[in-house]
Amino acid sequence: MRAYDNVKIARQLARPTALDYIDHCFEGFIELHGDRLFADDNAVVGGIAWFNGIPVTVIGIQKGRDTAENIKRNFGCAHPEGYRKALRLMKQAEKFKRPVVCFVNTSGAYCGVGAEERGQGEAIAKNLFELSRLKTPVISIIIGEGGSGGALALATADRVWMLENSVYAVLSPEGFASILWKDNTRAEEAADIMKITAKDLYDLGVIEKVIDEVPGGAHLDFEFTANLIKHNLETEIPALMSLPTEELVENRYKRFRGFGEYNE
Amino acid sequence: MAFFNKSKYTPLGLNIFKKKDDIVINKAVESHEAQSLEDIKTEEPVVSVKCRGCGKEITKAEAGKYKICPKCGKYFRLGARERVYITADKGSFVEFDANMTAANPLNFPDYEEKIADTQNKTGIKDAVVTGKCKIGGQDCVIGAMDSSFIMASMGSVVGEKLARAFEYAIANKLPVVIFAASGGARMQEGIISLMQMSKTSAAVAKHSDAGGLYISVLTDPTTGGVTASFAMLGDIIIAEPKALVGFAGRRVIEGTIKQKLPDDFQTAEFQLEHGFVDLIVKREEMRDKLAEIIKLHYGKGGGEQ
Numbered sequence: 194m195r196a197y198d199n200v201k202i203a204r205q206l207a208r209p210t211a212l213d214y215i216d217h218c219f220e221g222f223i224e225l226h227g228d229r230l231f232a233d234d235n236a237v238v239g240g241i242a243w244f245n246g247i248p249v250t251v252i253g254i255q256k257g258r259d260t261a262e263n264i265k266r267n268f269g270c271a272h273p274e275g276y277r278k279a280l281r282l283m284k285q286a287e288k289f290k291r292p293v294v295c296f297v298n299t300s301g302a303y304c305g306v307g308a309e310e311r312g313q314g315e316a317i318a319k320n321l322f323e324l325s326r327l328k329t330p331v332i333s334i335i336i337g338e339g340g341s342g343g344a345l346a347l348a349t350a351d352r353v354w355m356l357e358n359s360v361y362a363v364l365s366p367e368g369f370a371s372i373l374w375k376d377n378t379r380a381e382e383a384a385d386i387m388k389i390t391a392k393d394l395y396d397l398g399v400i401e402k403v404i405d406e407v408p409g410g411a412h413l414d415f416e417f418t419a420n421l422i423k424h425n426l427e428t429e430i431p432a433l434m435s436l437p438t439e440e441l442v443e444n445r446y447k448r449f450r451g452f453g454e455y456n457e
Numbered sequence: 458m459a460f461f462n463k464s465k466y467t468p469l470g471l472n473i474f475k476k477k478d479d480i481v482i483n484k485a486v487e488s489h490e491a492q493s494l495e496d497i498k499t500e501e502p503v504v505s506v507k508c509r510g511c512g513k514e515i516t517k518a519e520a521g522k523y524k525i526c527p528k529c530g531k532y533f534r535l536g537a538r539e540r541v542y543i544t545a546d547k548g549s550f551v552e553f554d555a556n557m558t559a560a561n562p563l564n565f566p567d568y569e570e571k572i573a574d575t576q577n578k579t580g581i582k583d584a585v586v587t588g589k590c591k592i593g594g595q596d597c598v599i600g601a602m603d604s605s606f607i608m609a610s611m612g613s614v615v616g617e618k619l620a621r622a623f624e625y626a627i628a629n630k631l632p633v634v635i636f637a638a639s640g641g642a643r644m645q646e647g648i649i650s651l652m653q654m655s656k657t658s659a660a661v662a663k664h665s666d667a668g669g670l671y672i673s674v675l676t677d678p679t680t681g682g683v684t685a686s687f688a689m690l691g692d693i694i695i696a697e698p699k700a701l702v703g704f705a706g707r708r709v710i711e712g713t714i715k716q717k718l719p720d721d722f723q724t725a726e727f728q729l730e731h732g733f734v735d736l737i738v739k740r741e742e743m744r745d746k747l748a749e750i751i752k753l754h755y756g757k758g759g760g761e762q
Binding site: 302303304305306308309310311312313314315317318319321322323324325326341342345346349361362363364369372373386387388389394397399445446449450452453454455456457 | 554556557558559560561562563565566612613614616617620642644646647648649650651652653654655656658659660661662663665666681682684685686687688689690703704705706709710713714718722723731732733
């Protein structure tokens, strides 16, 4: 199986979405809307729910399960207000000492005129800044595509997990081939060298855990993967909640501070 | 993100040092202490270049130390050392981590060769130069990115040098001034380059929590993952006139919306109008403005120094 086969599975319309996992793993999800600044971005969903009796904040980037929903969700490409809504809910979680669980599935932050006018770069930057020092646990799970800064804005977390067939990259393989080789038809080749699969990123130390899917992808046995997510959260949420806040935040700082290879 | 803004323009006077050995290397990495640096020397003008604004041939002498076209006023892009030269008080600059160079975390084909070639052409080791200096007599930490180095893309070296610069500033209670310029993430370092966005943003947050002042200066071009991280996180964000400042690349947006964008889209002025930049400052007035702002925060009656 080549890396690009994971890309194809990750992008499938039948791929379970953030709301599918939220409904399965949590009880009594109450969706909360809007960034309080400009609008409510339907590409990002978020709210409060119960996890085994613990109140949690859950946030996801939501792709559509059909064309109509994809249009509503802007194909899972958030505008700045989507990231600002996510940040508002994260700050709210901090206030009420709730852990945050994020489900990431986006080809990337939306590239458009309105997104630029309203500060797409600033919105992502602010999420990285605030998440790096958020005084409550954050777990992010890449469930499909983890597209660059648009994914990172919900994945500057204490723990980052990936489903087996999900991908996480600085740029799509098509974009990568286009920039480096001026040839976007070489995406499969690009995917091979980019190190974008869950296994590659686990080996690189970028993520803590790979969550299994049945052969062919999570859509073929949704409950199998969803139950694994739930079981892993059952261990990790209490473990992170038991850490003193200062230690939690310092560990998160060190997690990201440690990334990079250089010679001197 | 990470859209490279390919330019056919070759900046003039990249090697403003007579030789690379003039740079005193910081060996004491852990303490970030470095020896003093000799006064920065400039080469005699040897080239002229076509101005992208008016198309006229301009010699280096005509463009002057600020590298501004005398015919039309367009700014040429400045190398990192040139930026430090026009910003820092004479003889005050001490470079950090001058010898840090890129590794190849993904074993990307031909990356080492590309780095070596670019180092030879530009006389710098990677896309950012950091250090400490005085600006108008005020101590500060400074960083300048260099668009001649693989479009000032951010890989591990840029991320590490910036994170260390902010940490040095925290330990020494200093303000930080970063001159941003970038095409985005360093493609050849893949996901590791993406992680530098969180790493630098986390370092900015730590410096901010310690009460430090961070002035971000956006220069032409500031785009992609640098815009979406430390460049947009300044307490005060300054831009140079007409600098390209945005997140997504123009061609990518045009491809998405199937329309041509107006010329003033994603300029410094556009960002000012939309509320993402505090002020636009002319290059020749930048140093004085920075000194004034730092003094307002750290001078007598202000914060600690």
